[in-house]
Amino acid sequence: xxxIEQNSEALNIQEGKTATLTCNYTNYSPAxxxxxxxxxxxxxxxxxxxxxxxxxxxxxxxxxxxxxTLKQSLFHITASQPADSATYLCALGMDSSYKLIFGSGTRxxxxx
Amino acid sequence: DAGVIQSPRHEVxxxxxxxxxxxxxxxxxxxxxxxxQTMMRGLELLIYFNNxxxxxDSGMPEDRFSAKMPNASFSTLKIQxxxxxxxxxYFCASSTRTALNYGYTFGSGTRxxxx
Numbered sequence: 617x618x619x620i621e622q623n624s625e626a627l628n629i630q631e632g633k634t635a636t637l638t639c640n641y642t643n644y645s646p647a648x649x650x651x652x653x654x655x656x657x658x659x660x661x662x663x664x665x666x667x668x669x670x671x672x673x674x675x676x677x678x679x680x681x682x683x684x685t686l687k688q689s690l691f692h693i694t695a696s697q698p699a700d701s702a703t704y705l706c707a708l709g710m711d712s713s714y715k716l717i718f719g720s721g722t723r724x725x726x727x728x
Numbered sequence: 729d730a731g732v733i734q735s736p737r738h739e740v741x742x743x744x745x746x747x748x749x750x751x752x753x754x755x756x757x758x759x760x761x762x763x764x765q766t767m768m769r770g771l772e773l774l775i776y777f778n779n780x781x782x783x784x785d786s787g788m789p790e791d792r793f794s795a796k797m798p799n800a801s802f803s804t805l806k807i808q809x810x811x812x813x814x815x816x817x818y819f820c821a822s823s824t825r826t827a828l829n830y831g832y833t834f835g836s837g838t839r840x841x842x843x
Contacts, residue, residue: 662831720770
């Protein structure tokens with residue numbers, strides 16, 4: 617069956633450290649992968665997109681990797697801050713249709 | 729642009745009643761998506777439109793759910809009759825394929841409670 621797995625347990629880290637979140641998928645062949653941030657009571661907000669032919673993408677303190685062999689994406693936040701505390705969602709996109717399939721998200725807590 | 733606008737923000741209704749959720753997408757976006765989010769199932773795609781035409785409604789739970797997009801600036805999601813298991817946060821999102829690098833823009837959602 618098709619699955620997208622993100623760590624359901626919250627990730628709790630100290631301010632200033634690097635947060636690494638994982639997104640694994642099974643029985644999908646995504647053309648691209650997106651990461652979103654969601655705060656309580658709000659809709660998801662787009663952060664980054666990485667395509668299947670790209671290994672890594674960076675934006676300010678954010679870095680995303682995409683390994684189509686391992687069927688995995690890693691999302692890194694360097695020099696984390698308490699304001700980075702939120703739920704982070706990965707989403708798979710297919711070229712055959714323009715729709716995103718979302719993972720269930722990982723909650724990140726950054727302690728001051 | 730004010731972003732994707734959803735109304736109402738909160739809706740509490742009794743089982744069996746009809747519920748209508750509304751969405752105004754970003755001007756110029758030709759794709760509109762309806763998602764439902766629950767703790768158990770996460771964010772599920774219900775239906776999406778391209779140029780006001782429904783493209784994929786395979787995520788719509790059952791015949792009690794219907795969605796329309798009469799024009800480029802308005803869409804509705806209707807549940808009739810509503811049931812307690814429909815309680816969730818319903819999100820509308822819009823996008824355009826030519827701006828894939830900008831992702832989807834989501835509204836703030838409608839929290840539906842069916843009692």
